[in-house]
Amino acid sequence: MLLPVADAFPFVSISHQEIIKTEFHIGRKTTSSHSEGKYSAATRCAASLHLFVYLFLLHLFPPIKSLSLYPLAPSFSLSLHRSHRNHASHRTFIQPSIADSLHCNTLLASSMASTSSPCHSQLFCSVSFNRRHLCGRVGFTSNGARRCRRFRNGLGLSIHVRSVLNSNRRSVDGYGAEESARVLFERLFEQTQNRFAGEEPDLRVLESDLEAALMALKKKEAHLMEAERTVLLENSRLKLTKEELERQESEIEAARVRYERLEEEMKEATTKLVSQASQIEELKLSVRDRDREIDTVSYKLRLKEGEVEKMRVQLEVKSKEAVGFESELREKGRLLDEANEVLKKQEAEVEELKRALQEKEEEIEYFLGQREIDREKLRVTEANLEKQATDWLLVQEELKRLGEDAARHAEESRKTMDDFRRVKKLLNDVRSELVSSQQALASSRSKMEEQEQLLERQLNDLAEQRTSVMSYMENLKDAHTEVESERTKLRAAEAWNKELERDLKMERELINELEEELKKERTCLDQAVKEMALLKDELKSKNDEFRETSAILQVKESELVDAKLEIQRLKSEKASLQGILEEKDLELSNAKKLLEEVNQEIFDLRMLMNSKESQLIEATNMLREKDEHVRIIQNKLNKTNQKAFEAESVVERILDLTNKLVASIKDEDLNSSRPRQDEMGNQQLEELVVEPTNESRWQQKRLKNELELAKKSLKEKEMEVLAAQRAITIKDEEMKMTLARLDAKEVELKKVREEVTEDFTDLKRLYALSQERIGDKSLGDLAIEKLQLEAAQLEVEAATQALQKLAQMSRQLMKKAIQSVEADNYLSVMQSNNDKSVDSITDINNSVCLTEVKAGVARLSALTEQLVMDAGIVAVN
Incomplete structure (x- = not known):
C-alpha cells in the first residue's frame, strides 16, 4: 500500500508492502503481519519511524492533505524527548502480553542546541519480546560516545549493537548504509530550518535522504530479526541447563550419601587394625x-x-x-x-x-x-x-x-x-x-x-x-x-x-x-x-x-x-x-x-x-x-x-x-x-x-x-x-x-x-x-x-590403595578448584567492568570462599602426598 503525499509531494511514496511482507520467526512459528493482523517488532519499529517521518513532513509541509496508515492499525506510542548534553542514556523494556503481542516504543530525543553539533541528538530504541515460556531481551542504546554494549546468551555469545543514528560508519554486521539515518535526518532538519528562514528546500535531496534512511532501517530490521532468533535459541538452552542443574543436585546428594558410607567403612577398618x-x-x-x-x-x-x-x-x-x-x-x-x-x-x-x-x-x-x-x-x-x-x-x-x-x-x-x-x-x-x-x-x-x-x-x-x-x-x-x-x-x-x-x-x-x-x-x-x-x-x-x-x-x-x-x-x-x-x-x-x-x-x-x-x-x-x-x-x-x-x-x-x-x-x-x-x-x-x-x-x-x-x-x-x-x-x-x-x-x-x-x-x-x-x-x-x-598384610595393602585413591582424588579436586577459581576470577573481572556498583559485595564473598576452598584443597593434597610418601607409594602423575 502506498502513502500518497499531498499535491506538493507527488513523488514521495512509502511502500509498506515490503515491511508488511517481512516475516519474523518466533520459535518454530512463522507469522505474516498482513494475513493474521499481528506485527513483528521490526515492522512495528519501521512503522513508527514512517509515522515519525510523516509527522515531520506535516511539520515541514502543512499542505499535505492525507496519509493512509490503514495496514498499521495496532496502537503505537510515540514520544519525543528533548535532552541536554549531560543527560544519561535511556532504556525502554516493554513486557509483551501472553498472545505474543509486541509493543515498540521509539524514543527520539533531539537537543535544543544548534544543528552543527550532531552529537547532542540521541535516538533510543528498545525492543523486548516474550513467548509464553521463553524470556529474552534485546537492548539497543545509543549515546554520544558511541559505546558498544554486549548481548550475552547461554553459550556466551555476545552481539555488539552500535547506535544506528549516532555513527557515521557502517553497521557492525554490515547492514548499515554508506550514510547513517541520523545524518539524513539532520539534513532534513537543516532543510526545514532553511525553509523557515526563507530558503527554498531542495526536494530531490530530501527524497534521496528519505530513501537512504528507509534502506538503513530495513537493514536494521533484518539484524533485529536475527538477534531475536539467537535470543530464542538461548532461552531454549537455558531451559535445558536448568533441568541439568536439577539432575546434578540429585546426583550430588547421592554422592554425599556414598561418601558417608565410605567414612563408616574407614572407621570399621581402624577398629580392626x-x-x-x-x-x-x-x-x-x-x-x-x-x-x-x-x-x-x-x-x-x-x-x-x-x-x-x-x-x-x-x-x-x-x-x-x-x-x-x-x-x-x-x-x-x-x-x-x-x-x-x-x-x-x-x-x-x-x-x-x-x-x-x-x-x-x-x-x-x-x-x-x-x-x-x-x-x-x-x-x-x-x-x-x-x-x-x-x-x-x-x-x-x-x-x-x-x-x-x-x-x-x-x-x-x-x-x-x-x-x-x-x-x-x-x-x-x-x-x-x-x-x-x-x-x-x-x-x-x-x-x-x-x-x-x-x-x-x-x-x-x-x-x-x-x-x-x-x-x-x-x-x-x-x-x-x-x-x-x-x-x-x-x-x-x-x-x-x-x-x-x-x-x-x-x-x-x-x-x-x-x-x-x-x-x-x-x-x-x-x-x-x-x-x-x-x-x-x-x-x-x-x-x-x-x-x-x-x-x-x-x-x-x-x-x-x-x-x-x-x-x-x-x-x-x-x-x-x-x-x-x-x-x-x-x-x-x-x-x-x-x-x-x-x-x-x-x-x-x-x-x-x-x-x-x-x-x-x-x-x-x-x-x-x-x-x-x-x-x-x-x-x-x-x-x-x-x-x-x-x-x-x-x-x-x-x-x-x-x-x-x-x-x-x-x-x-x-x-x-x-x-x-x-x-x-x-x-x-x-x-x-x-x-x-x-x-x-x-x-x-x-x-x-x-x-x-x-x-x-x-x-x-x-x-x-x-x-x-x-x-x-x-x-x-x-x-x-x-x-x-x-x-x-x-x-x-x-x-x-x-x-x-x-x-x-x-x-x-x-x-x-x-x-x-x-x-x-x-x-x-x-x-x-x-x-x-x-x-x-591384606589390610595394610588395602590402606595403601585407599591412600593412593585419596591422593588421586585430592589432585583432581585441586585441578577442578583451580579451574573454577580461574573461571570465577575471569567472570568477576568482566562483571566489575560492566556492573561495579551492583555486584561488588557478591564478588568479594565469592572470592573469599573460593580462596578458602583452594587453601583447604591444597592442604588436603599436601597431606595425602605426605601419607603416600610415608607409606612408600610412588605418586602417579
Whole structure:
C-alpha cells in the first residue's frame, strides 16, 4: 500500500508492502503481519519511524492533505524527548502480553542546541519480546560516545549493537548504509530550518535522504530479526541447563550419601587394625613364655649329663670286677678239663639239650626276623616323619618371614592411622568449608534472581560446576568399585586361610596316628623282652637240675666205696668202675657245658660292657651336641621357630641313636653267641673223641696192675679213692662258688638292664616334653600367627590403595578448584567492568570462599602426598 503525499509531494511514496511482507520467526512459528493482523517488532519499529517521518513532513509541509496508515492499525506510542548534553542514556523494556503481542516504543530525543553539533541528538530504541515460556531481551542504546554494549546468551555469545543514528560508519554486521539515518535526518532538519528562514528546500535531496534512511532501517530490521532468533535459541538452552542443574543436585546428594558410607567403612577398618595390634602383643607374650620353658629344658639336660657321668664311673668299676672274674673262671676251666673223663656218660643228655637249644634258637631267629620287619616299618615311619619335619621347617621359615613383614607393616600401619585421623579432620574442615560455600552459592542465587542481568554468567558457572561434580561422581564410583574388589579379595584370602587350617588339622591327625603306631611297636618290644626273661628262667631251672645230678654223683661215690670193699669181684668192680666212669663222663660233659655257658655269659658281659661304654661315649657326644644346641638356643632366643625345630631334631636323633644302640646290642649278642657256640661244640667233640681212647687205655693198664697187685695195693687204692673223693668234693665246692658268682653276675646284669630301661624311659620323657612344648601346640600357634600376619598384610595393602585413591582424588579436586577459581576470577573481572556498583559485595564473598576452598584443597593434597610418601607409594602423575 502506498502513502500518497499531498499535491506538493507527488513523488514521495512509502511502500509498506515490503515491511508488511517481512516475516519474523518466533520459535518454530512463522507469522505474516498482513494475513493474521499481528506485527513483528521490526515492522512495528519501521512503522513508527514512517509515522515519525510523516509527522515531520506535516511539520515541514502543512499542505499535505492525507496519509493512509490503514495496514498499521495496532496502537503505537510515540514520544519525543528533548535532552541536554549531560543527560544519561535511556532504556525502554516493554513486557509483551501472553498472545505474543509486541509493543515498540521509539524514543527520539533531539537537543535544543544548534544543528552543527550532531552529537547532542540521541535516538533510543528498545525492543523486548516474550513467548509464553521463553524470556529474552534485546537492548539497543545509543549515546554520544558511541559505546558498544554486549548481548550475552547461554553459550556466551555476545552481539555488539552500535547506535544506528549516532555513527557515521557502517553497521557492525554490515547492514548499515554508506550514510547513517541520523545524518539524513539532520539534513532534513537543516532543510526545514532553511525553509523557515526563507530558503527554498531542495526536494530531490530530501527524497534521496528519505530513501537512504528507509534502506538503513530495513537493514536494521533484518539484524533485529536475527538477534531475536539467537535470543530464542538461548532461552531454549537455558531451559535445558536448568533441568541439568536439577539432575546434578540429585546426583550430588547421592554422592554425599556414598561418601558417608565410605567414612563408616574407614572407621570399621581402624577398629580392626587396633584389634590386630592387641593380638600381636599377646603373641609376643606367648613367645616369651616359650623361651622360659626352653631354659628349664636346658637345665634338666644338664642334670641328665651329671647322671650319665655317674653311670660311666659305675661301669668302669664293674668292668674291673669282670676282669677278675674272668681270671678265676680260667683257673676253674683247667680244673674242669681234668674232670672230663668222668662226664662221658652224659653225652646223650647233652645231645638232647642241644636239640632243645636248636629248637629254641630257631624260635629266636623267627622272632628276630619279625623284629627286623618291625624295624623296617619303623624306618619307613621315621622317613615319613622326617619328610613332615622338613615340611614344617619350610612352613616355619615362611612364618618367620611373615612375622618380620608383619612387624614392619605394624609400625607403618600405626603411622598411617595417625595420618588417617589427620586426613579425617581435614576432610571435616573441607566439608564445613564446602557447606559454607554452598550457603554462599544459595545467597548468590537469590541475588541472581533479583538481578536478572547476572543469570547468564551464573548459568555458565553452574555448567562448570556440573562438569566438576560429574567427574567427582565418577571418581566416587571408581572408589566404590575398588572397595568392593578389595572386599572380594579379603573373602578369598579368608577362604584360603580356612583351607590351610583344615590341612593343618589333617596333618595333626596323621601325626597322632603315627604316635599310636609307635606305641604299639613299643609294646611289641616289651613283649620280646618278657620272652627273653622267660628263657632266662628256663636256664635257671636247668641249673637246678644240674645240682640234682651233682647230688646223684655223690650217691654214686658212696657206691664206689662199697665196690672197693668188694675188690675180689673184679668183674663186678670193672662194671661198677665203668658205670662210675660213664657217670663221671656225663658229669664232666655237664661241667664243660656249664663252663662254656659261663664263658659265653662272661663274653656277653664283656660285650655289654663294651656296648655300654660305646653308649656312654655316644651319650657324652650327644650331651655335648645338646650343650651346643642349648648355647645356640640361648643366643637365638628371638627365633623361637628355629629353636623348636632344633629341639625336635635333637630329640629325634636321640631316639634314633637309642633304637640303633639297642638293635646293635641285640644283633651283636646273637651274632657273637652263635659262632662261639659252634667253635666250643667242635672242640668238645674232638676232646670227647680223643679223651675216651686215652682214658680206656689207662684204665685197662690200671686194672691189670690192680689185678696183679690187688692184695698188695688195697690200702693204697682205698687212699687214692679217698683222695679222689676229696678232689671231687673240692671241685663241687668250686662249682657251687662259680654258680653263686654267676647268680651275682645275673643280678648285676638285671640291675644294668633296669638302668638301661630307666635311661630309655628318661629319653622318652624328654622326647614327650619336647613334643609337648615344640609340637602340636606350638605349630598351631605358629599357624594362627601366620594367618594373622596375612590378614594384617591384606589390610595394610588395602590402606595403601585407599591412600593412593585419596591422593588421586585430592589432585583432581585441586585441578577442578583451580579451574573454577580461574573461571570465577575471569567472570568477576568482566562483571566489575560492566556492573561495579551492583555486584561488588557478591564478588568479594565469592572470592573469599573460593580462596578458602583452594587453601583447604591444597592442604588436603599436601597431606595425602605426605601419607603416600610415608607409606612408600610412588605418586602417579
